[in-house]
Amino acid sequence: MNLSRLNDFLCGWRRSIVPVLVICALCAVMLTWVIGMHFAFWPNLVFSVCIGMTTMTLIRGGYALLWGDGRPATWGLGALVTVAAPAGFVLGGALASAMLGLPFTNFGLNHLHANTAVLVMSVLVSLLATWYFWTQGRLERMKADTALTEQRALEARMQLLQAQIEPHMLFNTLANLQGLITLDPQRAQHLLDQLIHYLRATLSSSRSALNTLEQEFALTGAYLELMSMRMGKRLSYTLELPAELTGLKVPPMLLQPLVENAIRHGLEPNISGGNVTVSATLQQNVLTLSVRNNGLGLDQPGVAGDGIGTANVRERLRLLYGASATFSLSQNQPAGALAQLTIPMKS
Known part of the structure; x- marks a missing residue:
């Protein structure tokens, strides 16, 4: 036997x-x-x-x-x-x-x-x-x-949710690339390089059940770099990932929908643009991921926090963690919005 x-x-x-x-x-x-x-x-x-x-x-x-x-x-x-x-x-x-x-x-x-x-x-x-x-x-x-x-x-279902990345960003980037090829070939080349880097990172993340925070922040950074080339000086960003948290495992592509929302609803409609800050902290085995912007706040028309991106994040957290993970969207001070995820980490 x-x-x-x-x-x-x-x-x-x-x-x-x-x-x-x-x-x-x-x-x-x-x-x-x-x-x-x-x-x-x-x-x-x-x-x-x-x-x-x-x-x-x-x-x-x-x-x-x-x-x-x-x-x-x-x-x-x-x-x-x-x-x-x-x-x-x-x-x-x-x-x-x-x-x-x-x-x-x-x-x-x-x-x-x-x-x-x-x-x-x-x-x-x-x-x-x-x-x-x-x-x-x-x-x-x-x-x-x-x-x-x-x-x-x-x-x-999780794979389907992970695949729901807004196509408008890709189309807009390709349209910008088409215009830059004639006007500024060097910048067009840089934009194409960033797009390839972003798509490669996206493909790798979409095939994984879990990513390290280092991978997630790299993907978020690639996306923000693309957006900064589109928006120019109207967009600045900060990534705050402590070295001791780089190896923590999280579901892939949780941050990007929140960053997309911050730019689309908070910074793009704002004439002066603004800053997006993505950060991670860990306290008592609870990981908190924050995406804050200083653009338009939640009180602006069309910024209710119930779009496809936030619904996607809520549903994925519910499927993976039940009630032990949370997602919140609130006013940032002095301006803009703050999106926060809390995820339990195994000790």
């Missing part, structure tokens, strides 16, 4: 202990007051527990040895029980006799009718218990299959 099958056997054996003990107690009651065995309740309980646990061990062990985590045919399982029940009766009876200090021949061998009744009851109870555990096993496999399906659906 390999380690995988041994682990399956031990897990199944542990799950079976309580139900088997309950069944054994009921059998002891029947042996004492229904069938009328010549022992009192306590010895009958010892015999029932020993026979029941031995039989269950033989069935579980045989199942793991023959089929592992597979699904046996009904006849195969029935054959296993047919062999395991009498064997469990003999071995369990011998164990109980030894525990009680009795010769094994005393256990029902002087009362053939009682011995036969106990054996038949052992087989019937074994069949009933096996059917119960087989049904439980099927339910567990169905739950596992359902959980796997839900996990795959969640992964697909």
Whole structure:
């Protein structure tokens, strides 16, 4: 028996202990007051527990040895029980006799009718218990299959959310590039280099389940560099990532939608433009990511914080962390808006 099958056997054996003990107690009651065995309740309980646990061990062990985590045919399982029940009766009876200090021949061998009744009851109870555990096993496999399906659906949904990057930025950048090719070839070359760098970083992030903060800030920096070439002196930016936080893992592309919103709603409509500051802090195993701008505030028309970008971020946080992660959007002081994410980090 390999380690995988041994682990399956031990897990199944542990799950079976309580139900088997309950069944054994009921059998002891029947042996004492229904069938009328010549022992009192306590010895009958010892015999029932020993026979029941031995039989269950033989069935579980045989199942793991023959089929592992597979699904046996009904006849195969029935054959296993047919062999395991009498064997469990003999071995369990011998164990109980030894525990009680009795010769094994005393256990029902002087009362053939009682011995036969106990054996038949052992087989019937074994069949009933096996059917119960087989049904439980099927339910567990169905739950596992359902959980796997839900996990795959969640992964697909996450990939879809990650892919929802606003195309207008790319189109605007390409339009600017087209205009610069004739007017300022050197600047056009620089813009093209930044665009290639940004797209490469985006492609790498979209294929990962988790990125380091260093990668996220690099992607955000590439995006901001593109935007600064478009907006010129109207846009400045600051990236604040402490060296000790660079290796922390976070979901990819959480910051970019917030930076896009800051520029689109806060700085582009503002005649004088402004500054975007992206920062990360860690306190008591809670990571806080902040994107603040000093442009137009949330009280301006069209800046309500319920667009596609923020909805995307909220939904991804909900799917990944439930209620343990938060997203907030508030007024920045003295002007602009502040978007903040809090994400629990494993200690």
